[in-house]
Amino acid sequence: MKILEVEKLSKHFGGIQAVWDVSFKVESGEISAVIGPNGAGKSTLFNLITGHLDCDAGSVIFREREITGLPPHKICRLGLGRSFQRTTVFDRFSVFQNVQSSVIAGKGKTISFFVPVKKQFSEIVFSQLEDVELADKADMLAAELSYGERRRLELAITLVNRPECLLLDEPTAGMSITETEYITMLLKKLAKSYSVSLMLVEHDLNVVFNIAEKIRVMYQGRLLREGTPDEIREDEEVKRIYIGN
Amino acid sequence: MRVLPSGGRMWVYVFVGLFLVFLPVFAGDAEISFGIDFMILALAAMALNIIVGQTGLTSFGHAAFYGVGAYSLILLISKVGIPFWLAIIISPFICAVLGAIIGRICLQLVSFYFALLTLAFAELIYIIIHRWYSLTGGDRGLATERIPDIISTPVPYYYLTLFLVTISIITIGFILNSAFGQSIQSVRENRLRAEFVGVNVKLNLLIAFVISSFFTGLAGALYAGNAHTAFPNYAGFMMSGQLLICVLLGGMFYFEGPIVGAFVYVILQTYLIPITEYWPFVFGILIVVIVLLMPGGITSFIRSKFLLFHAKKEKILNT
Numbered sequence: 001m002k003i004l005e006v007e008k009l010s011k012h013f014g015g016i017q018a019v020w021d022v023s024f025k026v027e028s029g030e031i032s033a034v035i036g037p038n039g040a041g042k043s044t045l046f047n048l049i050t051g052h053l054d055c056d057a058g059s060v061i062f063r064e065r066e067i068t069g070l071p072p073h074k075i076c077r078l079g080l081g082r083s084f085q086r087t088t089v090f091d092r093f094s095v096f097q098n099v100q101s102s103v104i105a106g107k108g109k110t111i112s113f114f115v116p117v118k119k120q121f122s123e124i125v126f127s128q129l130e131d132v133e134l135a136d137k138a139d140m141l142a143a144e145l146s147y148g149e150r151r152r153l154e155l156a157i158t159l160v161n162r163p164e165c166l167l168l169d170e171p172t173a174g175m176s177i178t179e180t181e182y183i184t185m186l187l188k189k190l191a192k193s194y195s196v197s198l199m200l201v202e203h204d205l206n207v208v209f210n211i212a213e214k215i216r217v218m219y220q221g222r223l224l225r226e227g228t229p230d231e232i233r234e235d236e237e238v239k240r241i242y243i244g245n
Numbered sequence: 246m247r248v249l250p251s252g253g254r255m256w257v258y259v260f261v262g263l264f265l266v267f268l269p270v271f272a273g274d275a276e277i278s279f280g281i282d283f284m285i286l287a288l289a290a291m292a293l294n295i296i297v298g299q300t301g302l303t304s305f306g307h308a309a310f311y312g313v314g315a316y317s318l319i320l321l322i323s324k325v326g327i328p329f330w331l332a333i334i335i336s337p338f339i340c341a342v343l344g345a346i347i348g349r350i351c352l353q354l355v356s357f358y359f360a361l362l363t364l365a366f367a368e369l370i371y372i373i374i375h376r377w378y379s380l381t382g383g384d385r386g387l388a389t390e391r392i393p394d395i396i397s398t399p400v401p402y403y404y405l406t407l408f409l410v411t412i413s414i415i416t417i418g419f420i421l422n423s424a425f426g427q428s429i430q431s432v433r434e435n436r437l438r439a440e441f442v443g444v445n446v447k448l449n450l451l452i453a454f455v456i457s458s459f460f461t462g463l464a465g466a467l468y469a470g471n472a473h474t475a476f477p478n479y480a481g482f483m484m485s486g487q488l489l490i491c492v493l494l495g496g497m498f499y500f501e502g503p504i505v506g507a508f509v510y511v512i513l514q515t516y517l518i519p520i521t522e523y524w525p526f527v528f529g530i531l532i533v534v535i536v537l538l539m540p541g542g543i544t545s546f547i548r549s550k551f552l553l554f555h556a557k558k559e560k561i562l563n564t
Contacts, residue, residue: 050441076443088441090434101431105443110428111452117424157442 002064003028003165003197004080009048009058011041018044020221022058026165031191031198033208036218037241042201043085045218046167050082051075063164077106081163085170085201087150089142089157096138099125099156106161128160131190148179152186159190168200172207180204184211209233217241253551265407269400277399278471283511284410285468290491290503291417292460297489298497299421300453301433303360306367307488309347310340310458312374312480314465316381319475323389324380329396329470333409336466337459344458348451355436367485375477386476402471409467413460418500420456429453461488494535496542505544509535 004026011019019041026032034042047053049060051072059068067075076082090098103121104110129135132152137145142153151171158166171187172180184207191198202208208215208229215232217225219241225232232238268280293307317336321327327335351362374381381387396402420426428449431439440446469475478484487510495506513531517524539546 052441071445072440073443073445076441082441084437084441088435088438090431090438092434093431097427101427101439101444102442104424104428105431105439108443109424110444110449112424114419114423116419116422117427118422120424157438161443 001028002026003030003062004049004199005061006045006049007059007061009045009060010056011044011048011053012056017221019048019055022218022221022223024216024223024226026197026199028164029191029195029197030214031188031212032200032214032216033212034199034201034216034218035203035205035208036224039220040218041221042218043169046082046169046201050080050167073105076163077108079162079164080167081158081161081165082167083154083158083169083171085173087147087154089150089153091141091143093142094139095129095134095142095145095153096122096125098142098153099128099160102157102160124160128156131159131193132156132186148175148183151175151179151183155183155186155190159194159196162194163196165197165199168198170201170203172202172204180207187211262411269403274399277403279511279515281399281403281406281471283508284406285464285471286487286491286511287504287507288410288413288467289461289464290488290495290507291414292457292464293488294492294497294503295417295421295453295457295460297492298499298502299426299433300429300450302356302450303489304363304457305360305482305485305489306347306363306365307457307461308480308482308484309363309367309370310344310461311465311468311484311488312475312477313343313370314340314462315469315475315479316374316387317462318466318469319387319389320380322391323387329391329393333463333466333470337463340462340465341455341459344455344462345451348454348458352447352450352454364482364485367480367482371477371480371482374480381475381477384477386474388474390473392470392473396470397473406467406471409463413463414504417456417460421500425449425452490532494532494543496544498541499544499548502542502544505547506542509543 002025007023009019009022010017022045034045036042044053048055051067051070051074054069059066061067062075062078062080065078067078067080090101093101100117100121103124104117126135126138129138132155134149134152134156137149142150145153155171172183175183187198188211190196200212212229215227215229216223217232217238224241225235225238227235265280269277289307289311293304296302296304314336317339318332321332321335322329347363347366351359351366354362375383377383396405428439428444431444432446432449436446465479468479491506491510492503493506494509495504496502513528514524517527521527535543
């Protein structure tokens with residue numbers, strides 16, 4: 001089953017065509033990656049899909065429903081989550097509150113007054129924190145965590161509402177080798193146990209070839225190739241872009 | 246933010262509450278009118294802090310709601326002819342509707358631009374009040390004789406104020422401690438993240454703005470009810486500034502911060518005015534000193550001293 005369909009998506013900033021006539025389909029449960037040199041339009045593509053930017057043309061269909069032009073919070077509630085290139089968490093909230101806030105929003109309870117929030121949803125929150133191995137730090141402020149832990153917290157925030165599809169913008173950027181290995185293992189495990197489709201933008205090609213079942217290569221705003229890791233590895237054009245002539 | 250009191254803080258609340266309840270027993274008229282002013286200012290600052298401390302936006306225009314609350318009360322009584330008890334209930338709702346309109350427009354913008362737009366609206370409302378002679382009496386103000394006898398003396402009005410302000414502050418406490426409260430705080434912490442966990446940011450901020458306008462309006466109405474008059478300067482920029490000062494003095498990240506700020510403000514004002522006619526000057530210097538010495542506000546200062554004391558005690562016990 002197709003979970004996400006992107007059709008002829010285009011976006012330009014001034015004279016620069018950031019994303020140009022991009023179309024592809026994501027299967028349910030698939031782990032895929034978008035790669036390409038800097039400025040290829042990968043992050044813009046994510047921003048268009050999640051409603052952070054309005055597209056000039058084209059459409060995005062999620063679970064057989066057109067979501068083009070919907071505001072981010074609506075798209076998110078439909079089950080399409082995302083993480084950011086720069087870690088985006090609630091700094092002065094505790095780790096527990098970070099994930100709890102996500103559950104509140106996911107369940108559409110942000111306009112409920114008068115019931116003290118204190119321990120609400122604590123079971124869901126703790127089971128999620130255990131899955132990313134942060135349960136013992138639940139009372140710490142997010143700002144006090146290490147970089148890798150903050151990355152995992154962001155993952156917990158996006159995963160706790162069990163999205164059907166999750167877009168991860170460079171999940172291992174700035175991490176040490178051990179941290180990278182750990183998060184790759186974690187992503188593989190969680191994607192399977194939650195049966196969520198993952199789509200990641202990643203610069204670390206080791207991670208990409210390790211984790212992805214399908215790879216899409218972008219170059220100058222266009223979708224250049226789409227294929228299995230083996231096909232991409234052997235592709236002359238891709239080699240040319242990455243290694244040069 | 247921990248909102249509901251527990252342990253030691255609970256006792257502080259109980260003590261302050263009892264003190265306020267029994268104040269009229271041993272105090273004279275001056276202290277009672279001081280108490281009324283303090284409670285009203287505390288409520289207004291508290292209401293403003295829903296925006297400043299909780300959502301992280303700054304409003305330079307909250308006097309608009311204070312002023313409209315005051316004028317609504319007097320106009321409803323004197324021109325529409327409805328009784329005081331009904332007017333004091335309706336006035337905050339008028340402010341809430343106004344807040345919904347102004348908030349809807351201002352919340353199109355963020356941070357600095359939002360603050361400027363609130364200021365622009367407040368000035369607009371000030372000008373309307375100031376110039377619309379036939380309705381508001383312009384700078385001569387507006388008065389009413391029809392305040393019920395039972396509350397036209399200080400002591401009963403003191404208890405009416407205490408009752409309404411206490412209920413309001415408890416209500417605000419519950420609201421801030423709810424899922425809604427945490428959601429608007431999450432917008433303050435990271436608007437982008439809040440949006441991408443599924444918070445309808447604009448709607449939540451608008452509701453916060455409406456709640457804030459409601460309670461600011463109630464404070465304004467209470468003030469006008471006490472004074473039996475309303476003047477354009479209730480809606481002026483100085484009033485907005487005064488409320489912001491209370492919030493900053495007390496500490497915007499603490500639930501009781503605005504109450505502490507309002508208390509210090511009223512104390513300073515009461516004791517400085519008789520001493521020198523240049524009181525705003527002295528007042529300004531004092532505020533600069535306090536803000537520099539206690540960047541998180543007075544509440545943060547008191548709490549850190551208190552915690553230090555506790556830490557020391559524990560250390561002694563442990564050794």
